[in-house]
Amino acid sequence: MRRRSRVYAGLAAVIVPAAAVIMAIGAAPASAAVGGSGPYPADYETSASLANHTIFRPQTLPTERLPIVVWGNGGCSANGLSQGNFLREIASHGFLAIANGAPNGSGSTTAQMLTQSIDWAVAENSRQGSKYHNRIDTTKIAVAGFSCGGLEAYAVSHDPRVTTTGIFSSGLLNDADDYQLRRLTKPIAYFVGGPSDIAYPNAIDDWGKLPAGLPAFMGNLNVGHGGTYDQPNGGEFGRVAVLYLKWRLKGDTSAGTNFVGANCGLCRSQWNVQQKNLTLDGDPPPTTPPTTAPTTPPGGTPACTAVYSVQDQWNGGFVATVTVTAGTAALTGWRVTLNLPGGTSVSSLWNGVATGTSGTVTVANQSYNGRLAAGQTTSFGFQGTGSGSGTTTTCAGG
Known part of the structure; x- marks a missing residue:
């Protein structure tokens, strides 16, 4: 059963301005951490062939192919820089991160825009003459989002091209949407701001309804709904997101040790951790459909x-x-x-x-x-x- 759904539903559409107010009470948001902390200094750009999106990438493309991260902003804001420090940090570690919305854009976004980001990246990787030609790993794709953007991520998480889903301070608002949980087949991770996070009850409700056997991680950091996205390099949420993406999209098992096992790295930190069906070296792939004929036990009782x-x-x-x-x-x-x-x-x-x-x-x-x-x-x-x-x-x- 959903709790506090009406309150969360009301705030989901305004979470970016609300978060800005919270930050203003304590201190002004940190200025952009140009470059990020990774080995590939990163910034953002736009593309005429992907209108109303913001593309975060290493300034100099590395020799290794870039896995894809598509992102829905808090409040479903059409400002692609809403979580700019956080996304620039991800890109600096060798990822192509695409946010819904143009830089400093206005209005609202839709889940379809995440699919547009995936379609564009796949097309650019194949297009002769593109600077991304054969530079993107289109077999490794994460769909993720913060608050209302997390709802957008849920909506497209069943895309067969998606490798993993990241839900940041978000959870389904209505039980009628629980079918989105039942159709999950790829690993999922939740990063939530603790019990004071307005999305916490909904995220916990979703956690309890995940399909049996689905690989899943949940980490709660007691910082509230606003997270740490505006801090230099995205703060602690940026650091942990990079580790998760390195594990899931680059096969970095050293990064994976932060999420797997009773003695995981985050288990020994300020994060409150829950785990389901996690293995360090990856999760078993779906089985091939059985080819055996239908069977009926003796006596005619259906199997x-x-x-x-x-x-x-x-x-x-x-x-x-x-x-x-x-x-x-x-x-x-x-x-x-x-x-x-x-x-x-x-x-x-x-x-x-x-x-x-x-x-x-x-x-x-x-x-x-x-x-x-x-x-x-x-x-x-x-x-x-x-x-x-x-x-x-x-x-x-x-």
Whole structure:
């Protein structure tokens, strides 16, 4: 259940000016930390082919390819410099960080702008004549955001190109949006400002609803909702974000030791840490869909059942959940067949591996939800186009 949702919803749209007031009470925001602390002094630029965005990059591109970080600002602000010190710090460690909004821009942003950033970076990496040609690692992409920007990150975290998601002082505002949690399949990290952070209850609520087996980290630093983004090099949030991105996007296991295990680096600091399903050398990839024929135990009892239900329906689309329950015997894997009516198709799916998008669609388990004890349940969900009614399901176990 969401707590303080109305208050958070009211402040989400104004968090940048609110944070500015908080900073003004104590001291003026620190001036820009030009270059950052990393080995590649960084600054920002704009591109005519990516309107209303701000691109933070090393001033001199290194020989190593740059992983991608796309960022939603606090308050969904269209000022791409809202968290400029923080993003410049990230870029100085060999990342391409793209913020929604033009430098000192005005107005509001949308989640679609994060997808535009990913599309642009992938295209520039392939474009002959681009200074980024073959200089970007398009296989390593983080989507992240602060406060309202974290909600934007959630909205596109199911993009199959995304490697990891970063939620900074944010959490879903309504239980109706929990389908965004159920469709998560890639590692996620939360960096929150402690119990005094207005987003704290929502972030904790999200943490408790993450899919079983999903690799996840949560760190709370008792600084409140404003974080440390305006401090030189983004302060402590900047330092920890760089470590997380080095681990997840560059495979730096030395950086990863700050997040994994009972004796992790942040576990021995001022951060309050929670962990789920973390391993230092990476997390198991999704399994290949089973190719075995459907099985039925002796006596004709189904190996599993699949119950389909529509969670939300609107003109032209819907969100549905399928609950898989093991029969009288344990399962090492399962496969659900969806028989979709004409005019209905699957546009995105989470917690399963799909084959096909319309007509007869087969959904197999992920690596983390295939093993079920007798009578145990798991679920997957999907967003579809068309009508949510009329779909039938069958389940086969392995």
